[in-house]
Amino acid sequence: MIYFDNSATTVKKPDSVSMAVYKAIASGNYGNPSRGSHDFSLNALEGLYKTRSVIADFFGVEDPLKVVLVSNVTTGLNLAIRGLLSDRDHVITSDAEHNSVLRPLYQLENLGAEISFLPLDKRGNIEIEKLEESLRPSTKAVVITQASNVSGIATDLDYVFDFCIKNNLILIVDGAQGAGTLNFKLRGRKFPDMVYAFTGHKSLYGPQGTGGLIFVGDLSPKAVFSGGSGIDSFNREQPNMLPDIFEYGTQNIHSNLGLLEGIKYLNDLGMEKVEDKLHSLANYFYNEVSKNKNVTLYNEFHRSCAPIVSLNVKDYSSGKTSDILWNKYKVATRGGSHCAQRYHESMGTKERGMVRFSFSTFNTFKELDYVLEVLEII
Template sequence: MIYLDNAATTLYKPPQVADAMMQALQVMGNSSRGTHSSSLNAAHTVYAARVKLAELFGCTRPDHVVFTCNATEALNMAIFGLISRGDHVITTDLEHNSVLRPLYRLVDEQAVDLDFVSADQAGNLNYAEFEKLVRPNTKAIVCTHASNLTGNLTDIAKISDVAAAHGLILIVDGAQTAGTRPINMTELGIDVLCFTGHKGMMGPQGTGGLCLREGLEIRPLKVGGSGVQSYSRVQPPQLPTLLEAGTLNAHGICGLSAAVDYLNAVGLQAIHEKETVLMRRFYEGVKHLPNVTVYGNFCGDRAAIVSLNVGDYDSGVVADVLSEEYDIATRPGAHCAPRMHRALGTEQQGAVRFSFSWFNTEEEIDRAIQVVKELTVC
């Protein structure tokens, strides 16, 4: 199979990830529960992962790295934990449902006001709107680092300037960029960076987290067992315990930690450069094909995603043919990005998303180009 659905999850992981998890499954006790050797094995592994992730993302404190089961849970924690009744929030047309649905819920249940920065038909954000949308009760800007549909990057530094000028909390969805390029949340002025472990970071599913800027006051989304402060009626206020009720996925975190070691050994810049080469090779190969419409802005730096349609074929049909006839895995449909599809005009047709990873090869890209070419003459 040629696997080009890496924006959904990376299928191929560094072998160290599976090795670490196999080992962990045999020796790890419950992290933060007890002090016998197997418990401490898990606790040390989880702590080491926090340190690595803090360094990877420019988070000033390892104890401000909080583990979750995915980016959606991290975004829910950030959004429900920081935004209150009557607040105003600015978000964008680029967002995934992991941002949209928590915000819509706040609108419906907590009288939160919500405004969107619009995107044009190439998926470009109209950045001037951020400043114009700020109100006296604006609390936060929630935005993705890259569209999971077009691969367009958002200019976080520019957005951060607006947030800083008005004292707003900047929550960034890094689901599509974490592990595929250097991200320093402190330098970029990000208050909360949410990430998933199983996409560009090449770790296991069921891992993810959020990195918090020091000094943020956040309410926990869930409360319960913490292994500490057992006689307190309330969730311990110290991070990361505040946001980590229940047993952690230490086996998965061990795999994620091994994946971070791999990312560091290879180098994020090298990964970014290779994925960019593959993405651009594919784009150059399909952009002039008759009846092919490619979506997004390819002028500058971007995520390794190319979404397209072939004529007026339903995107689901195209992806099915790619899978069944050519053994190429892509992702059709709506991609949990309803507003982005509306902006692109692809709400009905959807789009076929090709997304690339460190483990793809130029031969795979050339084969995919050839197949798309064949489909254009069907």
């Protein structure tokens, strides 16, 4: 079996990840964090803080308590959008966004908010130079992807940072495809008030059910959900400090300890080497598959792209091609619309979709050569 659906979930994880989850459960040492003074509770609290610290260091954040641990990037984006924006705001986003951004914004729009969409050019790049003309007096935030989950094309975040600083806007970044594939650090320059949302189960090699939000600057989100926090129990409201305002109920300590090991794996490899390997795999595949006259490629592949190549074969639907790849050749890919309907509408593939190949550090050039041969056969 060859697995090229890493943008959905990295199935192959470092052994240390599964062992960390197993040991956390099997040891019987982890109770409910912040719910007692005994060792079981303190062990869980310490484990979560250790995870926050490693995440903070990985992304270049000084304060680990600016890291909120949630169950996935979708949850994080919903919390950030609902916690920071209101029905009176205008929001700028793009046609490259995933439904994890679009649907929360559409819900806000149904309540009275307004949305402007930055279009895509013919090669799938967000036309971020149109940010200025999208600006209104009521504009509160820009919500934008770090890299498209269909094409891998990365957004020029430096340009967006400067625009948000200049216009005093909040920035919410969907880092689902950038975290662990692009060497991105929140240090070394001035940033706007922003939230970076990431998920653990993709290129950070953590278990499903992990992810987070990283807060930069001076933001005061409102609570979206409420419940037990283990502190300030006589307050009728959810505690309004980070990370507690978005961490309600019992945390997933076992899986977060797995995420900790996934990020350690990346640290041990070094993110520069990780980024280089992923780029080499995707670039090789892109260049070689482009020689196949029966393959349609929709985007160019650049050094800054996440390791994703999407295509179609002959006149087949993307679903048919993905089915052939799996049923006959045991190659796992992702066909369809990838939860990015506006992207496919822009690229003219609403009905057909695309076949997405996405790579991890566990993939090899030998696997790529095999799939290139298979595509010739198809």
